[in-house]
Amino acid sequence: MSSYFRLLPNIDYVNRNREASTSINQFIETKNLFKRVKLRDDIFGNVNFFQRYKIIGDERPENVAFKIYKDEILDWLVLLSNNILNIQTEWPLSQTSFDKYLVEKYGAGIDNSDQIYNIIYNGVHHYETIEIRDSSGVVQLKEGIVFTPRPTNDPAATPALPNFTLRYFDGGLTQGTVGANVELRGPDILRAVTNYEYESKIENDKRNIFVLKPQYLNIIFNDLEKVLPYKEGSSQYVGPFLKRVDDIRLFQ
Numbered sequence: 001m002s003s004y005f006r007l008l009p010n011i012d013y014v015n016r017n018r019e020a021s022t023s024i025n026q027f028i029e030t031k032n033l034f035k036r037v038k039l040r041d042d043i044f045g046n047v048n049f050f051q052r053y054k055i056i057g058d059e060r061p062e063n064v065a066f067k068i069y070k071d072e073i074l075d076w077l078v079l080l081s082n083n084i085l086n087i088q089t090e091w092p093l094s095q096t097s098f099d100k101y102l103v104e105k106y107g108a109g110i111d112n113s114d115q116i117y118n119i120i121y122n123g124v125h126h127y128e129t130i131e132i133r134d135s136s137g138v139v140q141l142k143e144g145i146v147f148t149p150r151p152t153n154d155p156a157a158t159p160a161l162p163n164f165t166l167r168y169f170d171g172g173l174t175q176g177t178v179g180a181n182v183e184l185r186g187p188d189i190l191r192a193v194t195n196y197e198y199e200s201k202i203e204n205d206k207r208n209i210f211v212l213k214p215q216y217l218n219i220i221f222n223d224l225e226k227v228l229p230y231k232e233g234s235s236q237y238v239g240p241f242l243k244r245v246d247d248i249r250l251f252q
Contacts, residue, residue: 135172
């Protein structure tokens, strides 16, 4: 990621350090972090420029960049291709960090490690519907409709199944000369999703990313050469990679 910041132009910012500055007009040259780049819309919105990639194990952006582009300093391009702004929350956690996260989230205020383990791996986060088809193969209930149980004072308690009943008429079930009415409820139409299953799915979904195909790297580099330099004409302009900000007097 450090290579990305090296690409950014600089600004001359007023030195606010009284000890290091003898004049309010002294400046410090620093990176312009507000000069954020993005992929062109016609590229970002076209899947033909990208290939799917599944993050393996504890791979970091630099590992993916080296595997795809043979250059780990292009880790910023991997993040840019997926519009990832916060790597701490939008990139898959390492196994160690994931385990720590689970304990901190579901074990807060609990000293018993066995109880924490039980809450994480056996505690019900929510219920989801099971796909139900009639005898003709027609879907009567979609899979994955979420029912979130009411919170309880005891985190280890198993919440009751939602009061939900599925009723439909199945013409293929012979009952005399006509079909039959079907009524299903409870475990016949709902399944419990544990806290671990819920959190694991979130992490696994993060593993499915897109990476820019290597043959289009030159397009990106050419775009950066056009958009990153400052345009001449502004009163703040010093050079193509340096601007001097206005002297905002915070102290005398």
